[in-house]
Amino acid sequence: MGMYSDKVMEHFKNPHNVGEIKDADGIGEVGNPICGDIMKIYIKVKDGKIIDCKFKTFGCGAAIATSSMITEMVKGKGIDEALKISNKAVAEALGGLPPIKMHCSNLAADGLSKAIEDYKQKSKKK
Amino acid sequence: MKRIYMDHAATTSTDVEVVKAMEPYFSLKYGNPNSIHSFGQEAREAVEEAREKIAHLIGANPSEIVFTAGGTEADNYAIKGIAWANQKKGNHIITSKIEHHAVLHSCQFLEKQGFRVTYLPVDKYGLIDPEDVKKAITDKTILVTIMHANNEIGTIEPIKEISKVVKKAGVYFHIDSVQTVGHIPIDVNDLGVDMLSMSGHKFYGPNGVGALYLRKGTRIVNLIDGGAQEKNRRAGTENVAGIVGLGKAAELAEERLTQGKEKKIVRLRDKLIKGIIDKIENVRLNGHPTKRLPGNANFCFEFIEGESMLLSLDMEGVAASSGSACTSGSLTASHILLAIGLPPEIAHGSLRLTLGKDNTEEEIDYVIDILPGIIEKLRALSPFKGNWEGLN
Numbered sequence: 102m103g104m105y106s107d108k109v110m111e112h113f114k115n116p117h118n119v120g121e122i123k124d125a126d127g128i129g130e131v132g133n134p135i136c137g138d139i140m141k142i143y144i145k146v147k148d149g150k151i152i153d154c155k156f157k158t159f160g161c162g163a164a165i166a167t168s169s170m171i172t173e174m175v176k177g178k179g180i181d182e183a184l185k186i187s188n189k190a191v192a193e194a195l196g197g198l199p200p201i202k203m204h205c206s207n208l209a210a211d212g213l214s215k216a217i218e219d220y221k222q223k224s225k226k227k
Numbered sequence: 228m229k230r231i232y233m234d235h236a237a238t239t240s241t242d243v244e245v246v247k248a249m250e251p252y253f254s255l256k257y258g259n260p261n262s263i264h265s266f267g268q269e270a271r272e273a274v275e276e277a278r279e280k281i282a283h284l285i286g287a288n289p290s291e292i293v294f295t296a297g298g299t300e301a302d303n304y305a306i307k308g309i310a311w312a313n314q315k316k317g318n319h320i321i322t323s324k325i326e327h328h329a330v331l332h333s334c335q336f337l338e339k340q341g342f343r344v345t346y347l348p349v350d351k352y353g354l355i356d357p358e359d360v361k362k363a364i365t366d367k368t369i370l371v372t373i374m375h376a377n378n379e380i381g382t383i384e385p386i387k388e389i390s391k392v393v394k395k396a397g398v399y400f401h402i403d404s405v406q407t408v409g410h411i412p413i414d415v416n417d418l419g420v421d422m423l424s425m426s427g428h429k430f431y432g433p434n435g436v437g438a439l440y441l442r443k444g445t446r447i448v449n450l451i452d453g454g455a456q457e458k459n460r461r462a463g464t465e466n467v468a469g470i471v472g473l474g475k476a477a478e479l480a481e482e483r484l485t486q487g488k489e490k491k492i493v494r495l496r497d498k499l500i501k502g503i504i505d506k507i508e509n510v511r512l513n514g515h516p517t518k519r520l521p522g523n524a525n526f527c528f529e530f531i532e533g534e535s536m537l538l539s540l541d542m543e544g545v546a547a548s549s550g551s552a553c554t555s556g557s558l559t560a561s562h563i564l565l566a567i568g569l570p571p572e573i574a575h576g577s578l579r580l581t582l583g584k585d586n587t588e589e590e591i592d593y594v595i596d597i598l599p600g601i602i603e604k605l606r607a608l609s610p611f612k613g614n615w616e617g618l619n
Contacts (some may be wrong), residue, residue, distance in 0.1 A: 114542070116608060134570070134572035134618060136559065137532050137533075139610060141610045151350065157608060159530065159608075159610055160535070161533075161535055162534055162535055164606060217286060
C-alpha cells in the first residue's frame with residue numbers, strides 16, 4: 102500500500118504471538134473505543150523474566166503491527182529492562198510509522214507497562 | 228494480481244471517450260475562450276456546448292450553469308455566496324449533521340462570522356425528516372443546504388419533500404449532488420432546488436472541474452473575484468479541456484441513464500449486500516435498504532476495525548474505503564456513522580464498497596468469496612469475541 106513500511110506490513114500479515122495466556126501473570130489493557138484502538142497484552146513471568154507474551158488487538162494496521170512487535174521484543178527480557186521499552190522504540194523497530202499513527206495507534210509499550218504493573222500488584226498480594 | 232476497484236464514491240476513472248474529447252483542447256485548440264480570434268472562438272464554442280450538455284442532464288437552462296474547480300468550490304460558492312448576499316434578510320442557515328466537509332466546514336466558517344447554523348439530525352438510515360426542516364425555519368433563515376445522497380452510507384434524501392417546506396418559506400435551497408449527478412435521474416425543477424453542486428470526477432469526468440447550477444434570479448455574491456468569466460459569476464480563465472470533459476461525461480451519463488444502465492449496478496449492489504450479510508455474522512448494512520445510491524454498499528463488521536479490513540482487502544487486490552478514525556483523517560470515527568446512532572466501536576468497523584459501471588458479476592463473486600476469510604482472520608486478533616464484554 103505504501104502507507105506503511107514493509108516491516109509493519111509483515112507483522113500485519115503474519116502477526117506473532119496472537120492470543121491470550123490463560124494463566125497470565127499480568128494483563129495490560131490500553132486504548133479506547135472512541136479512537137478505535139484497544140490492545141490487551143498478556144505476560145508470563147518466571148524468575149523476574151518475561152518468558153511469554155501474547156496479545157489481542159482491536160485496531161488498525163499500526164495497532165496490530167506494534168502489538169505483534171512488542172511481544173517479540175520482550176520475550177526473555179527482565180521486567181525492569183522490559184519497562185524501559187518506549188512506544189517510540191517499538192515504532193523504530195518497525196521501520197517507522199506514519200506521523201498520524203505515532204499517537205493514536207502506537208500504544209503497545211504502554212500496554213506492556215500496564216501488564217508489568219499488574220504483575221507487580223499481583224505478586225505483592227501473594 | 229487482478230485489481231478490483233470498488234471505491235467509485237471516492238473517484239471514478241476518466242472515461243476514455245471523455246479523455247478523447249478533451250485531448251484537442253490542450254495543444255491544438257488552446258485558445259482562451261474570451262479571445263475574439265478564431266482560436267478563442269473555437270474554445271468558446273466548446274465551453275458552451277459542454278454547458279448545454281450539463282444543463283440537459285439536470286433539466287436546467289444552460290445560462291444557469293457556472294463552472295467551478297470542483298464540487299467543493301461549488302458548495303463553498305453556494306453557501307458563502309448566499310449567506311453574504313442575503314445578510315440583510317437574515318443570518319440563519321439550516322443543514323444536516325451528515326453533510327460532506329465542504330458543506331460542514333463552510334457552515335462552520337460562517338458561524339465564526341456571526342451566522343447561526345442549525346445542524347439537523349438524521350434517523351437510523353441517515354434520512355432527514357422534512358418536518359424537522361420545517362420546524363427549524365425561522366424568519367431569519369436564508370438558506371437550507373442538504374446533500375442529495377450521502378457519500379458514505381448512500382442514503383438518498385427526500386429532496387422534493389424538503390423543497391416543498393423550504394419553498395413555502397421563501398428560503399433558498401441548495402443541494403450537494405456530487406454523489407448523484409450522472410448516477411440517478413435529476414431534474415432541478417422537479418426537485419425544486421435553487422442550487423445544485425456537481426463534480427466531474429465522480430461520474431467518469433476529469434478531476435478539478437465541477438459546476439454549480441444557479442437558478443435564474445438567485446441573489447448571490449461571488450466567491451472568486453477577478454475577470455468577467457462565467458458572466459461575472461466566477462473569475463479565472465476557463466479550464467477548457469476540463470469543461471469539455473465534464474460536458475462529455477454528462478452526455479455519456481445521460482445516455483446510460485436513458486438506457487437504464489444503473490439497474491445493472493443496483494442488481495450487483497444487492498447481490499453484494501445479500502452475499503455479505505448471508506455469509507458473515509455480526510454485520511449490519513448502513514444506510515437505507517432501498518433509498519440508496521445504485522453503487523453504494525456500506526457495512527459495519529463488529530469487533531474489528533476498518534483500516535485493517537482495507538489493508539487486507541488491498542492485499543487481495545480489492546480497493547475499498549472505511550469511515551474509521553484512521554481513514555476519516557481525524558481522531559474519531561466518521562461523523563456520518565455517529566450521526567446515524569452507531570456507537571464509536573461499531574462505527575470504526577465500517578467498510579464501504581462503491582460499485583461503478585464497469586464492475587462485473589465475477590468481481591462481486593470474488594469479494595463475497597474472500598471477505599469472510601478476511602473478517603475471520605481479523606476477528607481472531609480481536610480481544611472481543613461475539614460481544615463487547617470488557618469494553619470500558
